[in-house]
Amino acid sequence: MFFGLNRRDFIASGVLASLAGGRAAWAQGTPAKGGTLTVVMYPEPPYLLSAVDPTLQMAVVTTKMMEGLLSYDLEMRPQPLLAERWEVSPDGLAWTFNLRKDVKWHDGRDFTSADVAYSLGVWKTRHARGRQSFARVTSVETPDAHTVIFRLSEPAPHLATVFSSYESPVVPKHVFDGTDLLANPAATAPVGTGPFRFKEWKRGDNLIMERNPDYWDKDKPYLDRVVFRFIADAASRAAALESGEAQIGCLTPVPLSDMARLTANPNLVATTEGYDYMAPVLMIQINTRNKPLADRAVRQAIAYAINREALTKTVWFGYGKPATGPIPSVVKAWYTTDGVPAYPFDPKKAEALLDEAGYKRGPDGKRFKMQTDPFPGGAEFTRTAEFIKQQLGRIGIDVELRTGDFPSYVRRIFSEYEFDSTPMYNGAFPDPSAGLQRIYWSKAQQKGVPFVNATGYADPAMDRDLEDAQTQNDPKKRWEDYANMQRRAMTDLPVIPLMEMRFITLANRRVMNHTITADGLIGTNFATVYLAEGGK
Amino acid sequence: MAGGRLPRLRYVARRVLKSVPILLCIAVCNFILLKLAPGDAADVLAGEAGSATPEYIAQLKAQFGLDQPAWRQLANYIWRLFSLDLGYSFRNNRPVLQLILERMPATLLLMAGALSLAFIAGAALGVLASRRVNTWTDALISVTALLFYATPIFLIGLGLIVIFAVHLGWLPTGGLTTVGAGYAGWQAVWDVAVHLVMPLVTLALFFLALYARLMRASMLEVFNQDYVTTARAKGLSEARITIKHVLRNAMLPMVTMLGLQVGTLLGGSVLVETVFSWPGIGRLAFEAVMSRDLNLLLGILLICSVIVIAANILVDLAYAWLDPRIEIA
Numbered sequence: 001m002f003f004g005l006n007r008r009d010f011i012a013s014g015v016l017a018s019l020a021g022g023r024a025a026w027a028q029g030t031p032a033k034g035g036t037l038t039v040v041m042y043p044e045p046p047y048l049l050s051a052v053d054p055t056l057q058m059a060v061v062t063t064k065m066m067e068g069l070l071s072y073d074l075e076m077r078p079q080p081l082l083a084e085r086w087e088v089s090p091d092g093l094a095w096t097f098n099l100r101k102d103v104k105w106h107d108g109r110d111f112t113s114a115d116v117a118y119s120l121g122v123w124k125t126r127h128a129r130g131r132q133s134f135a136r137v138t139s140v141e142t143p144d145a146h147t148v149i150f151r152l153s154e155p156a157p158h159l160a161t162v163f164s165s166y167e168s169p170v171v172p173k174h175v176f177d178g179t180d181l182l183a184n185p186a187a188t189a190p191v192g193t194g195p196f197r198f199k200e201w202k203r204g205d206n207l208i209m210e211r212n213p214d215y216w217d218k219d220k221p222y223l224d225r226v227v228f229r230f231i232a233d234a235a236s237r238a239a240a241l242e243s244g245e246a247q248i249g250c251l252t253p254v255p256l257s258d259m260a261r262l263t264a265n266p267n268l269v270a271t272t273e274g275y276d277y278m279a280p281v282l283m284i285q286i287n288t289r290n291k292p293l294a295d296r297a298v299r300q301a302i303a304y305a306i307n308r309e310a311l312t313k314t315v316w317f318g319y320g321k322p323a324t325g326p327i328p329s330v331v332k333a334w335y336t337t338d339g340v341p342a343y344p345f346d347p348k349k350a351e352a353l354l355d356e357a358g359y360k361r362g363p364d365g366k367r368f369k370m371q372t373d374p375f376p377g378g379a380e381f382t383r384t385a386e387f388i389k390q391q392l393g394r395i396g397i398d399v400e401l402r403t404g405d406f407p408s409y410v411r412r413i414f415s416e417y418e419f420d421s422t423p424m425y426n427g428a429f430p431d432p433s434a435g436l437q438r439i440y441w442s443k444a445q446q447k448g449v450p451f452v453n454a455t456g457y458a459d460p461a462m463d464r465d466l467e468d469a470q471t472q473n474d475p476k477k478r479w480e481d482y483a484n485m486q487r488r489a490m491t492d493l494p495v496i497p498l499m500e501m502r503f504i505t506l507a508n509r510r511v512m513n514h515t516i517t518a519d520g521l522i523g524t525n526f527a528t529v530y531l532a533e534g535g536k
Numbered sequence: 537m538a539g540g541r542l543p544r545l546r547y548v549a550r551r552v553l554k555s556v557p558i559l560l561c562i563a564v565c566n567f568i569l570l571k572l573a574p575g576d577a578a579d580v581l582a583g584e585a586g587s588a589t590p591e592y593i594a595q596l597k598a599q600f601g602l603d604q605p606a607w608r609q610l611a612n613y614i615w616r617l618f619s620l621d622l623g624y625s626f627r628n629n630r631p632v633l634q635l636i637l638e639r640m641p642a643t644l645l646l647m648a649g650a651l652s653l654a655f656i657a658g659a660a661l662g663v664l665a666s667r668r669v670n671t672w673t674d675a676l677i678s679v680t681a682l683l684f685y686a687t688p689i690f691l692i693g694l695g696l697i698v699i700f701a702v703h704l705g706w707l708p709t710g711g712l713t714t715v716g717a718g719y720a721g722w723q724a725v726w727d728v729a730v731h732l733v734m735p736l737v738t739l740a741l742f743f744l745a746l747y748a749r750l751m752r753a754s755m756l757e758v759f760n761q762d763y764v765t766t767a768r769a770k771g772l773s774e775a776r777i778t779i780k781h782v783l784r785n786a787m788l789p790m791v792t793m794l795g796l797q798v799g800t801l802l803g804g805s806v807l808v809e810t811v812f813s814w815p816g817i818g819r820l821a822f823e824a825v826m827s828r829d830l831n832l833l834l835g836i837l838l839i840c841s842v843i844v845i846a847a848n849i850l851v852d853l854a855y856a857w858l859d860p861r862i863e864i865a
Binding site for chain 2 (some may be wrong): 047055056128132205208405407408412427438450451452
């Protein structure tokens with residue numbers, strides 16, 4: 001089902017062909033042991049403690065060494081990792097995890113429930129969004145060395161999705177307890193339970209990890225070594241993959257304009273799987289404090305005026321799918337189009353809406369001026385802004401582009417609210433309370449906090465639905481809350497969703513089993529990855 | 537004449553002493569300039585995390601000292617400088633000095649190599665062009681040199697990668713060493729040398745043009761001096777005149793250029809280091825700007841100022857050696 005769904009999403013048929021070929025390759029064969037897998041990466045993580053910092057690039061490195069309680073397969077179903085079994089009480093107030101018994105930390109000490117209890121404290125007080133995720137966990141019990149019970153003040157159904165190695169990695173208590181977390185040597189040389197052990201890190205160049213011979217999953221991992229090479233230049237990353245010096249890169253490691261050439265290379269295979277956990281959506285956030293954007297009809301007109309199909313095909317080379325709402329279709333648990341207003345490309349209707357709202361064309365053919373600040377995340381965002389400028393120009397809106405580097409952008413949009421509109425992206429995450437509540441909930445608005453409600457949008461009905469869903473233990477009612485949320489979001493449009501983004505993992509044909517979880521290379525531990533025989 | 541060891545030592549000591557207030561000015565200017573850039577390290581870290589809570593950000597700001605007024609941050613910084621402490625890079629979670637010392641050798645190797653190659657090859661080409669002035673050799677050298685000068689560095693770098701690493705497979709695409717090969721002795725030297733070829737040539741090609749043109753002009757000027765005519769009249773061979781009489785005098789502007797370019801090269805190395813993933817100081821500085829890693833950037837800029845000042849003192853000493861008429865005092 002998952003594969004079928006993703007296949008349909010592809011617009012460029014050339015991409016489709018190369019993907020289908022690739023998938024057949026990693027379903028068969030007996031795992032070969034040994035070898036080194038070289039991963040191209042950028043940016044280089046500043047340190048290696050994902051329990052504190054949920055930056056994706058950091059997790060790509062750390063999750064091979066540090067593990068979470070669960071992993072989530074390609075269908076987003078939880079699978080055992082450090083926890084063998086788990087159970088939620090019917091009232092949703094107690095979460096019990098039975099831990100694996102034969103697990104050792106890389107330094108030889110036993111992994112126990114005390115480590116999990118300690119880690120919860122770290123997630124709750126130090127993780128960038130952990131305070132929010134674990135807000136309702138009031139206490140933790142460890143009845144024996146291999147059982148952990150989280151006690152909650154209210155139900156928190158979103159917890160079902162947060163126990164991955166990426167989101168909540170378990171840290172060793174005996175190493176970190178009583179120390180300054182980030183000053184601890186283990187923050188740069190991790191001690192974990194994972195299939196690979198930290199070996200060395202040459203800053204600015206590479207990081208090496210080695211096979212953990214005492215890994216709890218006997219006979220695994222297959223690889224002897226995993227090497228990360230930090231290559232700043234996108235064209236150089238492409239060259240490393242083409243020459244066979246490196247075998248894999250994730251999070252769209254090369255410019256989209258190079259993808260046609262690279263997928264034509266018989267040694268390389270691209271996939272867009274393994275990003276459903278992040279569920280990234282390209283969107284325009286609009287500052288509803290500013291006139292005339294404060295007028296809902298104006299925002300609706302903008303939504304009608306942008307051709308999402310053309311945007312996907314031209315700017316994003318087909319690596320995406322026009323969005324129908326704030327939740328992308330890959331988040332199957334919550335996605336709906338039922339009763340959700342749609343905005344098919346219709347410039348005439350857009351002009352009519354603007355006329356009606358009183359923003360008629362002036363003598364120069366222009367209605368009003370609007371600034372747009374593309375997210376400084378690569379050429380595609382700037383081109384998206386140029387595309388929007390061109391499209392809105394046709395209905396008489398004069399768009400002015402402004403660009404700045406990442407820190408300036410964060411300051412301008414999220415601290416000073418000194419913007420009209422910004423094409424950017426947001427991860428919807430498996431649960432809307434994690435990914436979307438932060439941009440639609442009026443109380444999420446916090447001056448100076450990046451990537452939360454910056455639009456100034458505040459709607460009591462929206463707040464009510466979001467707040468009810470947070471603690472709603474009845475799955476049906478919770479679904480209805482989020483269906484209402486999607487309908488309201490697409491009526492009020494403080495944020496105009498443009499496209500479900502498809503990030504790319506580009507790998508050598510020999511690399512097998514690299515994408516087996518919903519968080520792909522970001523969350524998987526590489527225990528089952530192997531290099532098939534033959535080829536360059 | 538500037539003979540004797542003592543005046544030279546005194547000269548160096550005075551120059552070093554004079555550079556202290558200059559360095560202090562540079563440090564203050566850097567600090568103010570960097571403070572003017574919008575956004576700080578906490579914004580970046582929280583932004584990269586994708587989502588964060590206000591408490592998390594407050595925690596970061598307090599940890600980085602960003603919750604204090606700017607004047608106090610500056611005072612703390614200057615105070616630390618006097619105790620020769622470059623501070624801590626919160627972004628990289630390590631002391632600034634340690635980071636710089638780790639990355640500096642790679643850049644110095646690249647810089648010294650590229651400058652030497654550009655200087656020597658540029659001088660040779662310049663001499664050749666000046667001896668065959670207005671012939672096709674001269675034109676060829678000028679045109680080729682200008683072509684390399686006009687081509688953006690990253691384009692040359694990527695071109696070399698595509699030809700020599702991707703298609704021919706002779707050289708590695710980037711990096712300083714073969715990852716995890718664990719070579720020792722001459723094998724390690726050879727390994728670094730193989731990795732150094734393309735970045736070095738790329739960086740040198742750009743500067744080569746300047747030296748070739750400068751050397752040619754300088755040689756031609758000296759050739760017109762009276763003493764060259766005298767030398768010719770004495771019946772000396774052209775080769776002897778060129779090497780013994782003209783070359784040494786024509787070197788002066790070249791040496792001036794060399795001193796000036798130490799600073800430029802540090803900037804040019806950013807591009808080369810990025811294209812060839814060379815783990816040097818240029819990229820570290822670039823990343824420090826992008827992440828508003830104030831302490832690290834201030835540290836790098838300061839160390840680079842020290843290098844530029846030192847290079848200029850050396851150049852002044854070289855003048856005296858090349859042309860005994862120039863006195864250092």
